[in-house]
Amino acid sequence: MTAQLSPPRSSTAAPGRARRNRTARRQDHPAWFLVPALAVLVVFFFIPTIFNFVYAFTDWSSFKVSINFAGIDNFTALLQNGSLLADLRTTLIYAVLVAVFQNLFGLILALILEADTRINRAARVAFFVPVIMSALAVGYIFRALLSQNGALNAILSAVTGQHIDIAWLGDTTWTIVVVALIHAWKWMGLSMLIYLAGLKTIPHDVVEAARIDGANWWTTFRTIRFPLLAPAVTFNVATSLLGSMNGFDIVQATTGGGPGGSTELLNIFVFRTFGQGLFAQATTMSLVLFVMVAILAFPVIKVLRKREEVLS
Template sequence: MVYPLVETPKQLRLGGLKGSKKRRSTAHPGWFLLPAFAVLGVFFFLPTLFNFIYAFTDWSAFKNDINFIGFDNFSSLLSDGSLLAALRVTLIYAALVGIMQNLFGLGLAVLFERDTRVNRFARVIFFIPVLMSALAVGYIFQALLKPTGAINGILSFFSGQHVAIPWLGDTTWTLVVVAFVNSWKWMGLAMIIYLAGLKTIPEDVLEAAKMDGAGPWKTFFRVKFPLLAPAVTFNFATALLGSLNGFDTVQATTGGGPAQTTEVLNIHIFQIFGYGLYAQATTMSLVLFFLVLVLAFPIVGYLRKRENVL
């Protein structure tokens, strides 16, 4: 009699392990990243590559052909003066947002540092603008800051006189007002980061400062603030780089006016692209790309070095 071959439990176990290893090797986790990389490549890397290419052409809505023209777009933009004016406005706007957003966020974090029920509720209230659309925030403030808006109405009520301040129509202070609006929208995020930094400060360090006779102000500036260096780095870098690419808040409030005093570079690019001058707009976006790179690395490097020193 011939008996059929029967695998032992050990052989079955080894075969199962080999099969599971084979299945595990074919289903590598890296394959799940392919859809994300495909979307990133189509909607980010490919447009960035074409951005470098079209900046050296005469691409526009008034021509059927696209020809290579070298650095003519860069020279014409520099000689025109509008690009330099937009760059100046962008840098001032970014500096104002970086300073105000961090001051507001740090002030709120210190104010609501204690874990009470009222403070937790206040944190949620001040974080709500972060979740709102920047365009919606801009349009709300545009309505509030009109000469006949609610802000002037409140001032008229308390002063007993008719107040009609053109908050968004002054060529001197409108950029500061728009920077305040953008800082108001994002100060909740800065507040959360600073709160996280404050919570990581060891209690024994604060107790030692108190025993040495340091008051609240001295404790904050000599102990707490130096230990918040990583939070300052993150908040200031994100505020500065985000405002360099600012568009939506400025577009909703002023549209670049009055007299182009709030025309940041992205709004200028948007307008030039709307005129059909696609190559010039692409060149400006390339200039903005290099501007962000030139500013990002030194500023972040300086702040990181400051962390190590402190």
């Protein structure tokens, strides 16, 4: 009795199976699933961005029936307006303060809560809660806390035994610092998570070798751990700096741009100008902010990316 030999497999079987697998994968993930997301992106981002450039060169306003081409008249009027330059300076100061505070608080929290314990996990969640809260809600809460008859003055009066009546949001010099602290408090939980992720990627052997060589905690952090956090620093500094330059909601809820315009960011100026019916001028201001953010973003990211060369 002889065994029957199976016919030899065709050499094209494997390539054919691979083509069927690719076809099946394409059927499982069809490209037309991207159409809704692309439609939303085009309608709510690309088209408004294009019209932002177009309307900046027109005389569009609520006081005119037709929209006519105005050239660079809007830009000339804005440059002659001292409020624009003052708001640009305020926006830049506010962005720098937020970036410093947010990254400083986030890094300190990441170092304190680095150990993976139950208490630290609960604390991480608690510090991340403000990130998912509404920015307007955060602003109104702090506005109530920091008012002259608010909870903070009441607590200080109870602790010191004296009547405390400090206008925390009423000083033309320090109010912008207070508002920047509020902004940083809301987003420091996100920076904390990014820094925690960066700390977890640092090889333990490198840190242990430094400690065996006699390096203390600060020396190890300054010479080894912080340089290895370069990608996390790049992401956090860039997002906090550029995000705060587009800030509006927290400042609007806490001070409304006051006192005396000391916290009037450019977006608040845009909002107020648009509310006056000067649509073309408001669009021009938003275009100026867009250009300023772009000019600032590329050098900052380039400088921060150079720090990552130590990892390559």
